[in-house]
Amino acid sequence: MKPETPLVQDAQKLLEQSIIYYQGHPVGTVAARDPDIAPLNYDQCFIRDFVPSALLFLIQGKTEIVRNFLAHTLALQQRDKQMDCYEPGPGLMPASFKVMGKESEQYLIADFGHHAIGRVPPVDSCLWWIILLRAYVKATGDTALAHQPEFQKGVKYILEMCLVPRFEMFPTLLVPDGAFMIDRRMGVYGHPLEIQSLFYAGLRAARELILPDAEGSDYISGINKRLGGFVFHIREYYWLDIKRLNQIHRFKGDEFGAVAVNKFNIYPESIPYWVTEWIPDKGGYLAGNLGPGQLDFRFFTLGNLMSVMGSLASDRQMQAIMDLIEQRWGDLVGRMPMKICFPAVEDIEWKIITGSDPKNPPWSYHNGGSWPVLLWLLVAVAQKTGRTHLAQKAIAIAEKRLQNDEWPEYYDGKNGRLIGREARCYQTWTIAGYLLAKALMEKPDYLLLVNFDEDTEAQACAI
């Protein structure tokens, strides 16, 4: 093993300082430790923020903290029926939690989004939780934990919540705005790719974890039914490349009936000008969102990268996504890997889409800002698709700045040169994301913690 560089040592020390203890045991990490800004809720452990820390801990053999995290967050899962409509529904996992009280009287409080800015529901939490449980089992071989009745129940509650029939007839999951990492109004309500890619990986992880007894088999067949149509829907209707753009450009509107080509009634006039210039001859990506009369052409990074990790994208699509990242490197990676979405919404569009949100001006924060936490996923997918050179290049860019800039939460500007105006420093997932990227480069076998190969089990149900 290579000796650790001073940069890695520094990051490792900071990560250790961010660990939260509950009744003497490690249970998670705080979101940020910026000494100059009031913590608000950044002193809490966010489920999504803990994922890169957890994966790194698993690689390092520090499995206790991950096990504790999984058990304590499971205990926080909402189980009771709602007493009133302001309470979370059964199955929901919190966005974050915090340790309260002193020593022996410590207890945990959870935020299900009912305290969060904008009261946003953390739909991604329960999906990350299942993905992490699978990673824990893979790393430790401790299947007994996942098979404990409480854990089985927890997974089933999540499935109940996600698979229950609702009003619509799409296989994708319908969610409100800001239901994931982008937890503010950003025009990401409906069927955002970010949630769909996590939903897919979450369902596949659940299928691996559920005991196939009489009750479990019903859940497994429910998952398989959903997955078959789901994969087809995403690969077919979310996919964008120059060939598909040409088809959409020549779509006829208002087609009625079963044989409609333009099933979602996307009007060619809605194709934004930038995309016709931006989409390369070779390469493509999955669109940000799809609904009736709506195709969001923006590139969303987490959704595309998770679609590669989860094999939601086909082999050909995965390679095309990497081609696009390589060819549009300046826009998507620039001076800090990597932009959360591209392009930013501006002017009147910014007013309408964000509700004139001053924290999300063009090329900042969720609106085209650059988030170093995404580095680990970029490195992971680059390795999966045989593009290690891109992983190396991205790490080298991040290494030049992260420590000097005090590990910011996000960067601003078209090329990510400026530290985010309201970014916190010493943001834990920035630190953990960097360490995880380095660890995956050194030990690529650990990709298996988050990787899913092409699914063969649900194929039979494909439309």
Ligand code: GLC
């Ligand atoms: C912000 C981010 C969210 C993150 C939280 C804690 O709200 O948008 O994704 O989980 O900060 O870091």
